[in-house]
Amino acid sequence: MTDSVEAVVFDIDGTICEYERTTADLLPLAFERAGVDPFFSTSEYVSRYETFLDSSDGVDDHRERCFVDIAREKGRDPDLAREVAAAYAAERDHSRVRFLDGAQELLETLAGTYPLAAVTNGDPEMQSQKLASLGVDCFETVVHAGYDAPAKPSPEPFELALSAIETPPERAMYVGNSLQADIAGARNVGMHAAWIANGETNDPEPVPDYELDSPGALLDALA
Incomplete structure (x- = not known):
């Protein structure tokens, strides 16, 4: 991990997992x-x-x-x-989800080395079912934007997560798949930003620090 980043905060849907049925x-x-x-x-x-x-x-x-x-x-x-x-x-069965390419390895590699958190625009009960089904228990906090705080890209949910992991924004990386909610929200609080493009080819705006084809590519980008 780059020396300027001490913690990583994740989006959930479309970033680490997806539904088996869309x-x-x-x-x-x-x-x-x-x-x-x-x-x-x-x-x-x-x-x-x-x-x-x-x-x-x-x-x-x-x-x-x-x-x-x-x-x-x-x-x-x-x-x-x-x-x-x-x-x-x-x-809809919220337990029927699967990891996106490389996401499980990414979380397992970073866990225990960096504080990890999540900021999601998803309902708390729904997102808890997904994480439990995947066996993800590495997040020190999960902020449910739109429920615990205003929805992304408001700065508040990002600030709540950063406060919980005691990391200043300039020392944290946010990883998400939405330019408008995730990358813009991370930029609003001064975090580094990695965009999971998921096949999108348009020039991103706002511009992320990293543009990745899959979550797993973050390991190579920040090696």
Whole structure:
């Protein structure tokens, strides 16, 4: 690890793990289970994710708010959206996750040598299930932005994590897959930033310190 970094803070979804079944896999199943003809796409749902993050009481409430908002925009019955949201929740199993390429080795290599933490925009119960399923117990703290503090890229969740691991921002690295939430948030507090591009080819903005194809590549980048 570079001499200027004494601790590493991670995003969770799309950075160290992913669902075995994606949103694109589950949404058609939810419409079918609810007996409702599909009236919105995965991209329409994902585009509303940040809008309702701070105002939701949990992942199921958040999803329902997104679906209802789409229904109202399209002139559809909000109760149909609620039925689809309930069907989606019944299909989703938060324990069915897998490590992204090299993420397990990365965490195992850094654990015990550097203080590790996580800052996620995910619901606490949902994220706890994922980490337990993966056997990840190396984080000294997990800050659930949008629940414990405002959602990323607000500086507050990053500051909470840094305070818990007693590390100044200029001595910490944040690793995430979202330029707008993760890299911008890390920059807002003065942290180093590593972006997991996951196949994206556009010029990143804001510009991270490291642009990586997979989590495992961080070991080589910071060797």
